Amino acid sequence: MPGVTLDEALAVLAISPGATDRDVRVAYRRLVSAAHPDRAGAGPDATRQTARLTQAYALLRQILADAPDGRVPGVAAPPPASEAGRAEDPGPEPAPGVREVDQDSITLDAPADEAFAALFEAAGRVGHVAYFDRHLGLLETVVRFEGGPTCSVLITLQGLAWGTEAFCTMESIEAAPTPPIAPVVDALVEELTQPR
Numbered sequence: 001m002p003g004v005t006l007d008e009a010l011a012v013l014a015i016s017p018g019a020t021d022r023d024v025r026v027a028y029r030r031l032v033s034a035a036h037p038d039r040a041g042a043g044p045d046a047t048r049q050t051a052r053l054t055q056a057y058a059l060l061r062q063i064l065a066d067a068p069d070g071r072v073p074g075v076a077a078p079p080p081a082s083e084a085g086r087a088e089d090p091g092p093e094p095a096p097g098v099r100e101v102d103q104d105s106i107t108l109d110a111p112a113d114e115a116f117a118a119l120f121e122a123a124g125r126v127g128h129v130a131y132f133d134r135h136l137g138l139l140e141t142v143v144r145f146e147g148g149p150t151c152s153v154l155i156t157l158q159g160l161a162w163g164t165e166a167f168c169t170m171e172s173i174e175a176a177p178t179p180p181i182a183p184v185v186d187a188l189v190e191e192l193t194q195p196r
Contacts, residue, residue: 006063009056010072019072021064025105028057029167032156054158061160098192103182106166106189112137112157115164119155122191126184127153142173143184149176153184 010016013027035049060072067073097109108115116134123129127143130152137157144150149172156167168185172178 004055004059006059006073009059012052012056013060015060015072017072019060020070021061022102024057024060024064024072025102025167028053029104029169032057032167033154033169057158065161098189100185100189101165103180104168104185106168106185106192107160107163108166108192109163112159112164115166116157118192119157119166119188122188123153123155125191126187143170145179148179149174151178151184153181 004012010019013024013031015023015027019027032050032053035046035053063072064070099107101107108118110118113134116137116139119139120129120132123139123141127141129139130142131140132138137159139155139157141153141155142150143153151170151172153168153170156169158165158167168181168188170178170181170184
């Protein structure tokens with residue numbers, strides 16, 4: 001999909017002008033999780049759809065990086081939230097270079113190959129690395145929750161102009177509900193920020 005336009009990118013991710021960075025990330029993760037060849041089955045259609053989603057995501061992230069109001073152009077931003085409506089301060093930021101963006105994604109101020117190596121080591125300390133593909137930016141680790149199920153955590157890397165973003169999705173591999181992913185992402189961030 002060379003030369004993807006803003007309208008095409010919005011259509012591919014099924015989002016509207018005015019979307020925030022978080023809206024774009026959530027739409028991308030949801031769609032790439034369903035379309036990825038590891039889940040949709042190997043084949044040219046799954047690979048093409050994943051590539052198309054990734055290209056649309058990259059364009060929208062680039063546009064959002066330059067957007068003064070932090071929204072995809074086309075719709076006026078809503079008024080700022082009142083003091084009572086603001087979220088509480090999440091606490092101190094991890095060491096420079098590693099940030100938890102949401103409960104299920106991490107950014108690293110490093111090129112994709114360095115970020116992959118760091119995540120590979122951190123994932124090995126948090127769980128058991130079951131699969132990896134450095135070229136596709138995929139890493140799977142298996143974690144066991146104390147008193148809970150064993151889960152597969154798929155980490156997908158996306159190169160950015162200024163670093164790398166790692167999206168984490170998790171599914172129980174037992175006949176038990178999947179627990180929240182936030183503790184796994186927190187553990188990965190902690191491992192990534194520990195001096196070695």
